[in-house]
Amino acid sequence: MISKLRMIVQFFSFAVLNYGGRIGINLGFSLPCFACPFVSGCGGYCFLFYLQRVGLFGAANWSQIFTYPGLKTILWFILFAVLVMLLSKTWCGWICPFGTMQDWLTMLRKKLGIREIEWSWKTYDTIKPLKYLFLGVILVVPLLIAYGGMHQDFYLLFCRICPGRTLLPLFAGQTRFFSLDFANDITLVISVISIIIAAITVVGSFFKERFFCLFCPMLPLIQMFKKYSLITFEKKVDTCSGCGNCLRMCPMDVREVHEEKEKAKVMSPECLLCMKCVESCPEDKTLTIKFLQYKIFTSSREYITKNFK
Numbered sequence: 284m285i286s287k288l289r290m291i292v293q294f295f296s297f298a299v300l301n302y303g304g305r306i307g308i309n310l311g312f313s314l315p316c317f318a319c320p321f322v323s324g325c326g327g328y329c330f331l332f333y334l335q336r337v338g339l340f341g342a343a344n345w346s347q348i349f350t351y352p353g354l355k356t357i358l359w360f361i362l363f364a365v366l367v368m369l370l371s372k373t374w375c376g377w378i379c380p381f382g383t384m385q386d387w388l389t390m391l392r393k394k395l396g397i398r399e400i401e402w403s404w405k406t407y408d409t410i411k412p413l414k415y416l417f418l419g420v421i422l423v424v425p426l427l428i429a430y431g432g433m434h435q436d437f438y439l440l441f442c443r444i445c446p447g448r449t450l451l452p453l454f455a456g457q458t459r460f461f462s463l464d465f466a467n468d469i470t471l472v473i474s475v476i477s478i479i480i481a482a483i484t485v486v487g488s489f490f491k492e493r494f495f496c497l498f499c500p501m502l503p504l505i506q507m508f509k510k511y512s513l514i515t516f517e518k519k520v521d522t523c524s525g526c527g528n529c530l531r532m533c534p535m536d537v538r539e540v541h542e543e544k545e546k547a548k549v550m551s552p553e554c555l556l557c558m559k560c561v562e563s564c565p566e567d568k569t570l571t572i573k574f575l576q577y578k579i580f581t582s583s584r585e586y587i588t589k590n591f592k
Contacts (some may be wrong), residue, residue, distance in 0.1 A: 299327075304325050305324040308326040313333070330359070335438075375556065381451060389492045422466045437472075461478060506552045509550060512574055514579075515572045519571075529563060539551040567581075
C-alpha cells in the first residue's frame with residue numbers, strides 16, 4: 284500500500300535529515316525541504332537557509348556576482364534545481380522532516396478521535412498568498428541588509444521566525460530556541476514572534492492536516508520548475524466520475540484535481556505529491572503519477588478493493 288511505503292520513507296528521511304550529521308552524513312545546502320540547520324547533528328540544510336545567509340548572489344556587491352562567492356551560490360542553486368526536477372513535490376510529501384512532524388500530529392488527532400477543522404474556500408483563497416509573502420521576505424531582506432541599510436539584526440529573518448527552527452531541534456533534545464533574546468528590541472520582538480508562530484503551528488497542525496504547508500515558501504520555489512520536472516501528475520478527464528474522493532482525501536484541500544475538465548497535467552502549487560488522491564480514486568488509470576513516461580502509481584478499482592475494505 285502506497286501510504287505505508289510513504290510512512291517508511293518519511294521515517295527514514297526524518298532520521299537522516301535530523302540525525303545524519305552525527306554519523307558523518309552531509310547532504311549539503313541545497314535540500315528542497317525544511318531540513319533545519321539549527322538542529323544539532325542534522326544531515327543536510329534547507330536551501331532557504333543558504334539563500335538567506337548569502338543573499339541572491341552570495342556577493343557583497345553586484346560586481347562580485349561572477350567571483351567565487353557568487354558562483355558558489357549559483358552552483359548550490361543549480362543543485363537545488365536538479366533535485367527539484369528529479370523529485371518535484373515528493374520533497375514535500377515524502378521527505379520533508381517538518382512535514383513528517385505535522386503528519387504525526389494528524390495521526391495523534393485521529394487516534395484521539397478528534398475531527399479535523401474545516402475551512403471555507405474563501406479562507407483558503409485568502410491565506411494562499413501568504414507563502415509568496417514569506418518567499419518575498421527570504422529574497423528581499425538580505426538585499427535590504429546589504430544595500431538598503433536594514434539593521435543586521437534582521438539577518439536570517441525567516442529562519443528565525445520559522446517554526447521548523449523552534450520545533451525540529453526538540454527531537455535532538457534542544458530547547459534553547461524557545462527562549463527570548465533580550466539583546467535589543469529587534470531581537471526580542473523576533474524571538475517572541477517565533478515562539479508565537481511555533482505555538483500556532485503545533486495547534487494548527489493538530490487540528491488541520493499539513494497546516495503550515497499552506498504557508499510554506501518552499502512550495503512556490505519548487506513550483507518554478509514544474510515544466511522541467513521529471514515527475515508529472517496527470518488526469519484522464521474523460522474517465523473521471525466526479526466522485527470527489529481526491530478532494531476529500533487531499534491534506535491540502537486541493538480543488539484543481541477534482542475540478543479540472545480539460546488539462547491532463549493537474550499538479551497545483553499546493554500539491555505535495557503525497558498520492559492520497561491517486562490511492563482513493565476508484566476509476567482505472569484516471570489519476571497517474573509518472574517519472575518521465577514511466578508510470579509510478581496509477582488509480583485502480585482493484586487497488587481500492589484490496590486496500591480500503
